[in-house]
Amino acid sequence: MRTLLLIENPHSGGGKHWEAEPFLEKAAEQGFEVRHENPENPEESIRLIEETKADAVAVAGGDGTLNPLISTLIGRKLPLLLLPAGTANDFARSLCMPEKPEELAGLLTGGEIAAIDVGYANGKPFLNAASIGMTNTISRLQTEERKGKLGVLSYAVSAFEAGRTAEPFIARFEGGKARKDIRCIQLLVGNGRYYGGGMTVHADATLTDGLLHLYAAVPRSLFGMAALLPFLRFGQTELAPEVFCDEGKEISITTSPPRHVFADGEELTETPVRFRVKRGALQAIVPRKETT
Numbered sequence: 001m002r003t004l005l006l007i008e009n010p011h012s013g014g015g016k017h018w019e020a021e022p023f024l025e026k027a028a029e030q031g032f033e034v035r036h037e038n039p040e041n042p043e044e045s046i047r048l049i050e051e052t053k054a055d056a057v058a059v060a061g062g063d064g065t066l067n068p069l070i071s072t073l074i075g076r077k078l079p080l081l082l083l084p085a086g087t088a089n090d091f092a093r094s095l096c097m098p099e100k101p102e103e104l105a106g107l108l109t110g111g112e113i114a115a116i117d118v119g120y121a122n123g124k125p126f127l128n129a130a131s132i133g134m135t136n137t138i139s140r141l142q143t144e145e146r147k148g149k150l151g152v153l154s155y156a157v158s159a160f161e162a163g164r165t166a167e168p169f170i171a172r173f174e175g176g177k178a179r180k181d182i183r184c185i186q187l188l189v190g191n192g193r194y195y196g197g198g199m200t201v202h203a204d205a206t207l208t209d210g211l212l213h214l215y216a217a218v219p220r221s222l223f224g225m226a227a228l229l230p231f232l233r234f235g236q237t238e239l240a241p242e243v244f245c246d247e248g249k250e251i252s253i254t255t256s257p258p259r260h261v262f263a264d265g266e267e268l269t270e271t272p273v274r275f276r277v278k279r280g281a282l283q284a285i286v287p288r289k290e291t292t
Contacts (some may be wrong), residue, residue: 004108005054006036007045007069009061009085018085019101026105034058042068049076056285057106062086063128066265070118070125074281079113080286086196090128091264093190094207097153112288113281119191119263123271126263127207127282129195132255132271133169133186153178168219170256175274176214176246184244187216189251189275201236202247210279212251216244223229244245251275 004027020036027034035054039045049057049072057073059066060083073080083104083114084092094114098104119126121185172181190201190213202213215237231240238245255271262268 002032003054004032004034004046004056004058004081004266005052006034006060006083006148007048007059008036008038008083009045009059009065010038010040015167017082020060021101022122023058023060023083023105027108030105030109032105034106044105045069046072046178049073049078052076052078054078056081058083058104060085063091063264067126067266068089068125070282073283074118074125077130077283079283079285081107081111086266090194090197093194093198094128097286103117104253106289107285107287111285113283115207115287116282116284118278118281119189120267120276121189121263123161124263124268126190126191126268128192128264129188129190129201130261130263130273130275131169131186131188131195131251131266132188132259132261133184139156147159168222169259170195172254173214173216173244173246174252176212177248179247180190180244182216182244183217183218185219187214187253189214189253191277199232202237202245206237208280210277211247211249212275212277214244214246214248214251218242 006020008018013130024034024036035052039048045071051068054246056079058081065086066082080093081104082095082097083101084097084099114119119130121130125250150288168183168185169283170181170189171184172178188195188201190205192207193201195201205213231243237243252274259271261269261270261273
């Protein structure tokens with residue numbers, strides 16, 4: 001690789017400035033020609049990727065910036081170098097990406113290309129996790145103003161507010177290891193390892209395991225939901241009381257009443273929803289694994 005398209009979202013991370021210069025300088029030192037663009041919307045970003053003749057694409061932004069670009073990156077078969085410049089950066093965390101711009105640029109020659117799984121909800125791609133229920137309210141509360149003021153702490157504030165107003169619903173699960181109907185307040189189907197500002201999908205989840213990991217939590221008091229947080233934080237939901245867990249390559253969910261489905265901080269579709277995972281669909285430039 002010797003040419004790179006760098007797409008920077010100037011609004012990511014609550015509008016906080018991402019330092020592009022150290023990245024560009026390090027890339028130039030390694031002999032890379034970089035085209036640096038600051039598109040104002042996803043449509044412009046997609047056009048740039050569709051038209052580029054670069055060897056790879058770097059995206060400086062958060063999970064919401066990256067989500068609309070997934071299908072185009074897969075279609076062009078261009079390796080992605082993710083530069084974490086968002087609020088939560090869960091996908092970057094799942095990839096073990098460094099934070100310093102010069103270290104990220106160093107991956108252009110010192111990293112490796114990995115084949116990453118991509119999840120789909122009714123045919124629409126996502127990287128981290130798709131949710132139905134309380135987490136959707138959290139996503140709506142996560143305004144750019146709130147993220148800009150509070151950073152990653154905004155997720156905790158929004159979670160507290162959502163817990164006071166969330167409404168339970170009936171969900172039917174099919175396609176995993178079990179078929180089940182549950183009255184729940186929150187459910188999640190994860191492709192990657194992290195979501196929601198560092199919460200863990202499952203202790204064993206990776207972006208290369210070819211599986212979707214599911215959990216569904218029954219309605220609880222605010223105190224009960226708070227008691228559940230340590231299990232969610234570290235991906236130990238199978239040890240939590242009154243939480244249904246499952247996994248599989250495909251999972252279908254029907255809810256009563258119908259519910260919106262959010263993923264990577266964006267609204268993707270609504271129930272009924274069929275989830276599936278496509279193994280190794282996206283190429284990503286990541287830190288090289290240490291060998292012993």
